[in-house]
Amino acid sequence: MNKNDSTYLRIEGLKAGIDGREILRGVNLEISQGEVHALMGPNGSGKSTLANVLMGHPAYELYEGRVMLGDINVLELPVHERARIGLFLAFQYPVSITGVTVGKFLKRAVEARAENPEDMDVSSFFEKLEETMEFLEIDPRFVGRYLNNGFSGGEKKRMEIAQMLLLEPKFAILDETDSGLDIDALKVVSRGINRLRGPDFGSLIITHYQRILNYVKPDRVHVMYDGRIVASGREELVTKLEERGYEWLKDERVLENIRK
Amino acid sequence: MAENTDFARLLEAVEEPKWLTSLRLTAYEQFMKMEWPTPKEEEWRRTDITGIDFASFKQPDFMRGKGIESRLRGKNQHEDDVPGISVRSLCRGSYGEGDSLRRILYGQMNSFDNRLIAWNCAMFDRGAYVVVPEGYQGEEVVYLTVFAEEGGYYTLPRIVVEARRNSRATVVVSFVDGSKSEGQSLVNGGIDVSVGEDARLKLYVIQNVSANTLFFGNGSMEVARGGHLESFESHFGGSLVKTRLTCSLDGEGSEAYLRGAYFPTGKQHMDIRTVQKHRSGHTNSRLFYKGAVKDSGRAVYQGLIEVFEGAEKTDAYLTDKNLILNDGARADSIPTLKIRNNDVRCRHGSTTGKINEDELYYLETRGIERREAERMLVAGFFNEVTEVTEVTEVTEEAGTKGSADVAGKGVAAEVASLVESRI
Numbered sequence: 001m002n003k004n005d006s007t008y009l010r011i012e013g014l015k016a017g018i019d020g021r022e023i024l025r026g027v028n029l030e031i032s033q034g035e036v037h038a039l040m041g042p043n044g045s046g047k048s049t050l051a052n053v054l055m056g057h058p059a060y061e062l063y064e065g066r067v068m069l070g071d072i073n074v075l076e077l078p079v080h081e082r083a084r085i086g087l088f089l090a091f092q093y094p095v096s097i098t099g100v101t102v103g104k105f106l107k108r109a110v111e112a113r114a115e116n117p118e119d120m121d122v123s124s125f126f127e128k129l130e131e132t133m134e135f136l137e138i139d140p141r142f143v144g145r146y147l148n149n150g151f152s153g154g155e156k157k158r159m160e161i162a163q164m165l166l167l168e169p170k171f172a173i174l175d176e177t178d179s180g181l182d183i184d185a186l187k188v189v190s191r192g193i194n195r196l197r198g199p200d201f202g203s204l205i206i207t208h209y210q211r212i213l214n215y216v217k218p219d220r221v222h223v224m225y226d227g228r229i230v231a232s233g234r235e236e237l238v239t240k241l242e243e244r245g246y247e248w249l250k251d252e253r254v255l256e257n258i259r260k
Numbered sequence: 261m262a263e264n265t266d267f268a269r270l271l272e273a274v275e276e277p278k279w280l281t282s283l284r285l286t287a288y289e290q291f292m293k294m295e296w297p298t299p300k301e302e303e304w305r306r307t308d309i310t311g312i313d314f315a316s317f318k319q320p321d322f323m324r325g326k327g328i329e330s331r332l333r334g335k336n337q338h339e340d341d342v343p344g345i346s347v348r349s350l351c352r353g354s355y356g357e358g359d360s361l362r363r364i365l366y367g368q369m370n371s372f373d374n375r376l377i378a379w380n381c382a383m384f385d386r387g388a389y390v391v392v393p394e395g396y397q398g399e400e401v402v403y404l405t406v407f408a409e410e411g412g413y414y415t416l417p418r419i420v421v422e423a424r425r426n427s428r429a430t431v432v433v434s435f436v437d438g439s440k441s442e443g444q445s446l447v448n449g450g451i452d453v454s455v456g457e458d459a460r461l462k463l464y465v466i467q468n469v470s471a472n473t474l475f476f477g478n479g480s481m482e483v484a485r486g487g488h489l490e491s492f493e494s495h496f497g498g499s500l501v502k503t504r505l506t507c508s509l510d511g512e513g514s515e516a517y518l519r520g521a522y523f524p525t526g527k528q529h530m531d532i533r534t535v536q537k538h539r540s541g542h543t544n545s546r547l548f549y550k551g552a553v554k555d556s557g558r559a560v561y562q563g564l565i566e567v568f569e570g571a572e573k574t575d576a577y578l579t580d581k582n583l584i585l586n587d588g589a590r591a592d593s594i595p596t597l598k599i600r601n602n603d604v605r606c607r608h609g610s611t612t613g614k615i616n617e618d619e620l621y622y623l624e625t626r627g628i629e630r631r632e633a634e635r636m637l638v639a640g641f642f643n644e645v646t647e648v649t650e651v652t653e654v655t656e657e658a659g660t661k662g663s664a665d666v667a668g669k670g671v672a673a674e675v676a677s678l679v680e681s682r683i
Binding site: 055056057058078079080082083084088089091094095097098099100105108109112113146163167 | 619623640642
């Protein structure tokens with residue numbers, strides 16, 4: 001894929017679940033590079049499942065549909081290949097990995113993403129790493145610490161964003177990156193997302209709250225309910241949701257079913 | 261094995277002090293009376309050596325084998341009036357009656373509780389004696405390489421390390437052989453360590469004999485008042501490995517940080533035992549061992565914390581973690597406490613599990629292939645016991661307080677490459 005060609009991430013009729021239980025019941029969604037989309041919805045509606053199915057979590061089963069990144073069906077690729085073609089997931093609960101330092105891990109991840117790893121310049125990588133950590137107000141000593149080991153919730157989330165900035169994905173899915181963050185951390189995280197915003201970057205911000213969307217203005221907002229996208233719209237939809245709550249969706253869902 | 265008279269004649273030909281010959285003969289008498297350990301004894305319950313024909317191993321040319329190679333590296337920044345570290349042959353030295361070596365060996369050579377230890381005491385056939393003089397604060401690091409005889413021989417090496425009062429030193433011991441030739445060999449080694457008052461000693465042991473060799477080892481480390489010992493042992497070689505490391509905190513306020521790693525693969529069987537003996541008050545020990553098992557590899561870890569009656573305010577910790585890399589590999593971890601004082605703090609724990617799937621998935625989502633992700637996680641698992649950094653220092657659970665130094669980093673790098681070559 002040519003880096004300059006703007007592309008899209010298109011989810012088509014996606015049905016997936018876990019242990020034979022269908023959670024995603026036909027999701028359709030298209031994000032173009034250059035756009036930031038927000039995905040909202042109540043607990044249990046399938047948002048995190050969508051994130052993990054897109055990335056290829058082994059516990060989830062795929063029943064139907066496809067996910068096209070340009071002309072590649074990412075669902076046919078092993079997890080690491082999805083990352084290498086430019087898909088990124090910022091985890092809701094990043095794991096900690098003992099014995100693997102932040103510096104070593106990030107270097108390896110950037111190498112894996114690079115088209116020609118042998119061309120990677122180690123010193124410029126560390127320069128960029130240092131700059132990124134400064135930008136996200138992460139203590140530079142974290143480079144030598146074991147990944148996420150003993151990090152606070154906010155530090156883990158910043159580390160996710162740091163990875164995103166270093167890996168420069170085509171599409172990033174941010175799974176409740178805002179949850180559990182205080183206002184300062186939220187601002188830092190938002191600054192990170194906004195930094196990548198541009199024609200080569202698309203993202204799907206999964207969230208429960210309007211809060212993060214005050215700092216990262218979405219181009220489109222979608223609402224998920226019971227495994228489907230039941231409403232899509234502009235930023236005003238967020239305000240509407242804040243006012244009426246998710247209960248209101250039940251009617252909207254009825255409406256959509258009628259539309260079908 | 262030689263008869264008593266033959267053995268006495270053998271010893272006559274060796275230029276060693278009379279007191280040592282007499283210690284050997286006493287040990288030899290015991291050796292002749294004892295039986296090889298059997299699975300009826302708790303310590304040997306999971307490692308059955310009754311099928312081993314010890315008599316089938318050939319005796320190497322007594323005291324004339326390849327021996328132990330020693331090197332000193334690093335700056336010797338000690339004061340002019342303080343001599344440097346010395347490394348001498350244990351078997352050919354002229355040590356007097358009053359020499360501290362006699363005191364150290366006398367203690368060890370009269371208290372063996374199994375035939376393997378008695379065998380080494382009586383017949384050790386190569387040895388090194390490291391003395392760190394009183395007050396030595398230089399930067400020299402002692403590297404000892406023990407060569408095992410190849411091709412059906414037994415090797416009985418013995419190393420004595422004495423860090424005298426108020427000294428500071430690092431010793432690295434490697435056990436190697438090049439045994440690619442026919443026939444199984446056997447190594448039965450002993451290490452005696454004496455850490456003097458207020459002395460600080462770091463001891464690293466890397467055991468990487470060939471995968472066909474039988475390896476037995478007995479380490480005995482004594483720490484005097486205010487002394488500080490950091491030890492690290494690692495086992496990679498050997499078809500059957502059976503070791504015991506006893507750390508005795510003899511003096512008030514002494515402390516020990518013990519780390520270890522073992523990684524049986526193929527059909528290797530490794531049975532590692534540690535004993536933390538708290539004999540005096542206000543003593544502190546932290547033990548942290550890790551093992552991985554692969555293929556049909558089998559690991560047994562037995563750890564004992566023993567607190568004696570007078571050892572009030574003892575603080576002891578033991579943890580052993582095991583990683584099972586496939587079905588068919590097995591690890592048993594048996595930590596135990598024996599406490600005869602109420603005013604103490606002792607904790608132990610052990611875990612045995614597989615590679616964490618969530619961690620694998622996380623690495624994969626960052627573009628790292630599953631196979632490589634596994635390698636990173638196994639290497640990382642061991643890094644926690646080899647990399648002694650500021651970071652691990654703050655976590656009490658890790659119990660790996662200590663300071664990284666050049667020798668330690670070198671050992672960590674060597675162990676990391678041994679680990680990676682087996683994943």
